[in-house]
Amino acid sequence: MSVPTITIAEAGRHAGESVRIPGWLYNLRKSGKIVFPLLRDGTGILQCVAVKSALAEPLFEKIKDLTQESSIVVTGKVRAEQRAPGGFEMDVEDLEVVQRVPESDPYPITPKEHGIDFLMDHRHLWLRSRRQHAILRVRHEVIRAVRDYFDSNGFTLVDTPIFTPAACEGTTSLFEVNYFDEEKVYLTQSGQLYNEATAMAFGKVYCFGPTFRAERSKTRRHLTEFWMVEPEMAYATLEDVKRVAEELIVFIVNRVLENRRAELKELERDLSKLECIRAPFPRIGYDEAVKTLQAKGSEIQWGGDLGGTDETLLGEDYDRPVMVDRYPTAVKAFYMQPDPERPEVVLGVDVLAPEGHGELIGGGQRIHDLGLLLKRIEEQGLPKEAFDWYIDLRKYGTAPHGGFGMGIERCVGWICGLDHVRETIAFPRMLYRTRP
Ligand code: 4AD
Ligand code: MG
Numbered sequence: 288m289s290v291p292t293i294t295i296a297e298a299g300r301h302a303g304e305s306v307r308i309p310g311w312l313y314n315l316r317k318s319g320k321i322v323f324p325l326l327r328d329g330t331g332i333l334q335c336v337a338v339k340s341a342l343a344e345p346l347f348e349k350i351k352d353l354t355q356e357s358s359i360v361v362t363g364k365v366r367a368e369q370r371a372p373g374g375f376e377m378d379v380e381d382l383e384v385v386q387r388v389p390e391s392d393p394y395p396i397t398p399k400e401h402g403i404d405f406l407m408d409h410r411h412l413w414l415r416s417r418r419q420h421a422i423l424r425v426r427h428e429v430i431r432a433v434r435d436y437f438d439s440n441g442f443t444l445v446d447t448p449i450f451t452p453a454a455c456e457g458t459t460s461l462f463e464v465n466y467f468d469e470e471k472v473y474l475t476q477s478g479q480l481y482n483e484a485t486a487m488a489f490g491k492v493y494c495f496g497p498t499f500r501a502e503r504s505k506t507r508r509h510l511t512e513f514w515m516v517e518p519e520m521a522y523a524t525l526e527d528v529k530r531v532a533e534e535l536i537v538f539i540v541n542r543v544l545e546n547r548r549a550e551l552k553e554l555e556r557d558l559s560k561l562e563c564i565r566a567p568f569p570r571i572g573y574d575e576a577v578k579t580l581q582a583k584g585s586e587i588q589w590g591g592d593l594g595g596t597d598e599t600l601l602g603e604d605y606d607r608p609v610m611v612d613r614y615p616t617a618v619k620a621f622y623m624q625p626d627p628e629r630p631e632v633v634l635g636v637d638v639l640a641p642e643g644h645g646e647l648i649g650g651g652q653r654i655h656d657l658g659l660l661l662k663r664i665e666e667q668g669l670p671k672e673a674f675d676w677y678i679d680l681r682k683y684g685t686a687p688h689g690g691f692g693m694g695i696e697r698c699v700g701w702i703c704g705l706d707h708v709r710e711t712i713a714f715p716r717m718l719y720r721t722r723p
């Protein structure tokens with residue numbers, strides 16, 4: 288008998304047919320003369336039904352004795368079943384055990400509660416559970432949406448290097464790497480500086496890749512390795528940057544709502560919090576943000592950067608992301624364009640997520656004037672030699688330009704409603720975690 292091999296996601300198209308599905312035993316429920324193996328295959332979970340009277344004795348015994356996460360290939364007939372989670376069940380006709388997990392060394396993650404450290408240590412296995420599976424599928428959808436948004440809006444993907452000779456976001460969070468003959472290089476903190484070069488070649492570009500921050504912050508929003516998407520646009524102003532940031536976020540949220548409802552449901556996400564994410568986002572200035580925060584009891588003074596708690600406090604006032612612009616020049620990176628009318632603030636913007644998820648996006652307009660850039664590099668004590676090529680961009684056809692960076696993990700954490708970014712990436716890298 289030859290039956291088609293399918294995935295659980297495809298089961299609906301095979302109702303009434305016998306099919307073969309390779310996968311793993313998620314769980315096994317026994318009820319007298321019937322056992323219900325829950326089969327998972329990465330595309331979904333399917334309840335199978337094995338009835339003692341319908342199967343040969345040894346086969347039924349084999350199924351009854353299955354252990355969690357054993358790899359199995361189940362053959363059976365797909366049947367519509369309204370009460371089943373995916374709308375279908377499978378009546379088992381045959382079952383091949385590829386590897387049976389022994390009782391002497393059982394699968395370590397059981398349906399009972401485990402502590403977060405235990406789960407993190409077993410991340411390579413934890414990824415199989417429903418919740419982690421749902422989060423990473425949302426992540427995939429977010430990344431797909433990001434690429435589709437930029438690809439269909441005239442941006443060219445130009446990826447930037449990971450080994451870099453200089454800091455982009457301050458020298459205190461650099462990971463140093465030995466690079467042959469004693470030369471030191473750093474893992475990139477951001478592709479932005481290179482994006483500025485490629486934007487002058489292509490007009491609108493984006494890069495998307497891993498970035499690194501040697502930050503000793505053990506918070507629910509910080510990873511030492513995270514994925515950032517960064518668009519950069521020639522002849523763009525701060526207002527252009529804000530518009531693109533807003534459009535991108537709305538596009539991503541709509542995509543996830545369209546394609547990943549089941550996953551959001553698995554995560555018990557309150558969909559109304561996502562359904563209200565529409566343009567325009569509220570826009571406020573840093574000055575106003577400081578006043579609002581002080582009124583809410585924050586210790587912030589004009590001139591200081593917003594802390595994580597401030598971002599949470601501010602974000603809570605709105606049902607959609609809030610854009611805060613014109614931060615003090617002194618707290619922002621060397622490349623930020625000062626406001627010509629108020630040089631003490633920069634034409635930069637941070638987009639803060641609602642529900643306390645903090646900064647999603649940081650960006651703005653870059654300094655395009657050669658003299659001003661040289662002055663800022665010197666003031667911040669940065670090594671001018673390392674920036675030679677970057678300075679060249681202000682000599683050969685300089686023009687106003689800008690862009691931003693969005694951390695994928697922060698975005699996924701917010702959309703999924705998670706209280707920590709560690710679950711938004713398959714293998715998180717944090718201050719005290721580089722394994723598995
Ligand atoms: O605000 P940041 O540091 O901005 C830049 O790196 C700019 N050069 C980007 C640009 O204009 N092209 O980082 C941008 C975003 C943050 O808003 C946040 O979402 C994320 O990157 N991010 C982190 N995510 C996780 N862990 C960390 N340690 C992060 N640091 C920043
Ligand atoms: Mg920032």
